[in-house]
Amino acid sequence: xxxxxIHNLKKVYKMGEEFIYALNDISLEIQKNExxxxxxxxxxxxxxxxSIVGCLxxxxxxxxxxxxxxxxxxxxxxxxxxRNQKIGFVFQKFYLLPRLTALENVELPLIYANVPKxxxxxxxxxxxxxxxxESRMHHFPNQLSGGQQQRVAIARALVNQAPxxxxxxxxxxxxxxxxxxxxxxxxxxxxxxxITIILVTHExxxxxxxxxxxxxxxxxxxxxxxx
Amino acid sequence: xxxxxxxxxxxxxxxxxxxxxxTVLGIIIxxxxxxxxxxxxxxxxxxxxKQISSIGSNLIIILPGATSxxxxxxxxxxxxxxxxxxxxxxxxxxxxxxxxxxSIHEVLxxxxxxxxxxxxxxxxxxxxxxxxxWELERGRFFNEDDIKSGNRVAVIGSTVVKNLxxxxxxxxxxxxxxxxPFKVIGVLKEKGTSPRGEDQxxxxxxxxxxxxxxLFGNVLLDRVRVIYVKARSFNDLFLAENDIKLILRQRHxxxxxxxxxxxxxxxxxxxxxxxxxSRVMTFLLGAIASISLIVGGIxxxxxxxxxxxxxxxxxxxxxxxxxxxxxxxxxxxxxxILLSIVGSILGIxxxxxxxxxxxxxxxxxxxxxxxxxxxxxxxxxxxxxxFGFYPAYKASLLDPIEALRYE
Numbered sequence: 001x002x003x004x005x006i007h008n009l010k011k012v013y014k015m016g017e018e019f020i021y022a023l024n025d026i027s028l029e030i031q032k033n034e035x036x037x038x039x040x041x042x043x044x045x046x047x048x049x050x051s052i053v054g055c056l057x058x059x060x061x062x063x064x065x066x067x068x069x070x071x072x073x074x075x076x077x078x079x080x081x082x083r084n085q086k087i088g089f090v091f092q093k094f095y096l097l098p099r100l101t102a103l104e105n106v107e108l109p110l111i112y113a114n115v116p117k118x119x120x121x122x123x124x125x126x127x128x129x130x131x132x133x134e135s136r137m138h139h140f141p142n143q144l145s146g147g148q149q150q151r152v153a154i155a156r157a158l159v160n161q162a163p164x165x166x167x168x169x170x171x172x173x174x175x176x177x178x179x180x181x182x183x184x185x186x187x188x189x190x191x192x193x194x195i196t197i198i199l200v201t202h203e204x205x206x207x208x209x210x211x212x213x214x215x216x217x218x219x220x221x222x223x224x225x226x227x
Numbered sequence: 228x229x230x231x232x233x234x235x236x237x238x239x240x241x242x243x244x245x246x247x248x249x250t251v252l253g254i255i256i257x258x259x260x261x262x263x264x265x266x267x268x269x270x271x272x273x274x275x276x277k278q279i280s281s282i283g284s285n286l287i288i289i290l291p292g293a294t295s296x297x298x299x300x301x302x303x304x305x306x307x308x309x310x311x312x313x314x315x316x317x318x319x320x321x322x323x324x325x326x327x328x329x330s331i332h333e334v335l336x337x338x339x340x341x342x343x344x345x346x347x348x349x350x351x352x353x354x355x356x357x358x359x360x361w362e363l364e365r366g367r368f369f370n371e372d373d374i375k376s377g378n379r380v381a382v383i384g385s386t387v388v389k390n391l392x393x394x395x396x397x398x399x400x401x402x403x404x405x406x407x408p409f410k411v412i413g414v415l416k417e418k419g420t421s422p423r424g425e426d427q428x429x430x431x432x433x434x435x436x437x438x439x440x441x442l443f444g445n446v447l448l449d450r451v452r453v454i455y456v457k458a459r460s461f462n463d464l465f466l467a468e469n470d471i472k473l474i475l476r477q478r479h480x481x482x483x484x485x486x487x488x489x490x491x492x493x494x495x496x497x498x499x500x501x502x503x504x505s506r507v508m509t510f511l512l513g514a515i516a517s518i519s520l521i522v523g524g525i526x527x528x529x530x531x532x533x534x535x536x537x538x539x540x541x542x543x544x545x546x547x548x549x550x551x552x553x554x555x556x557x558x559x560x561x562x563x564i565l566l567s568i569v570g571s572i573l574g575i576x577x578x579x580x581x582x583x584x585x586x587x588x589x590x591x592x593x594x595x596x597x598x599x600x601x602x603x604x605x606x607x608x609x610x611x612x613x614f615g616f617y618p619a620y621k622a623s624l625l626d627p628i629e630a631l632r633y634e
Binding site: 051054056057076077080081083084085089091095096097099108109111112113114156160 | 228231238239242540541543544545546547548549550551552553554626627628631
């Protein structure tokens, strides 16, 4: 059974009189427990694709099924619930809330899921230790290194037991060694926790950690490679 | 959930302390001025009420005179045209008059042992105490028996007690007025100054019969210096005044083209008018102060809108991890309400301080009303909700992907 099913997906922006196809007729299936990389030059539509898969953005045309639910005509709040329950985001710039500690940042999705306080803290601590940051949980983001911040973000993505992690250039702001550490963490989560991971990157070295690489160009799928 | 949102809101208020303070300054000024204005208004109202009750309610005063003789017009009270019978007739003939009294008076020297004092000595009837709403500190008023037998008894005011007796108990002591001995039978409760600024407690009351016989022999029999009329109610004051004029003109056989030989002063009405105008003033000041509350609310809305724009990215992040429009809306709404509550608490403190300062330092009587505190607290909550709603709504409308990309 496919976790993600996409048919003829299009995303069109209107710039003045011109229509720009950010995504032009994408069809794709991703199974449970896959580790997929999406590569392509900037402007190829890979980030737009990830936003639509993550229910942050809506397609102009085409169908997208997530867990057999048609993500179309869903209300804002239904989309919010899907983001909360099924999807964990990891961004290039981490996007942690600066006024909250690592622990509080990880708790955030649980707050919106109405999880009681005690359980929230327990879970957040568990996932922080899973990414190896149990000793830093009361630190604020600006007291953490880039790699540590990204680990907090990963813990936040995992904390609601979301089956999918969407990572948009997760190593873009990190040095090579830290990048490799983060990628190894992803590989481990994929292998040990059976998380489906979709990773957007433009670095070949990063993409090679995954088992399936999809190349985007001009809003279309150029080719696909399985490792 | 709600506790966490309150914590988030408090956090964002505290991180911009100066800005939050300036934001709520409007609310602070609004609330404190509502409280101060209402307090001062209440103080003025109480002051007037005290004056009304000190002269007696629904009171009309009739003074003799205002007659002209050979083209020269004399002031009111210069000729003693009023009589005790006039007072009795008014009470009998007008349905709007509850009671009447009168006074024959003069300032005389009073002696007790080696002390002496000059005070207004009034000869009057027993209705006088009721009409002027006097109360006793000690002893008793004189009664009808005292009047019938012309007893030499006196009821004295507190100023007289202070000046003649000091700390001594005056009851049953003998004072001398015009060298004649009078027994003190009662001491009046203190009333303070009249609306015209006279010391109402500097007075000695004696039965009018005694006064006529022993003190004011030079005055024509039964002539009085003033008649006091108590109308049945506030609404009867005007009718009573009309009746007084009709009855007295008839009794004094005044022709149609002649002027009154008395003048009628409706003090209660005058004071009530003052009270009404002070009430209107209080209301107006309160209303103006409330407008400043609304202006304060607009200040909150302004800053909340800025805050929403500033925190677009934060909103995007929250939405990305699953915050619904409701979560975002409630977060900003609570922040606005919290801001206005903080402002109104500061405003209440400032208002109380201001009212106390006006009371103690400027002697501008101010009575802080609990109602005005509750109302302004309630009003600022509403201001917070109303003016917080639009920014909160705007925040919740943000598109998650655009909010995230906002730099």
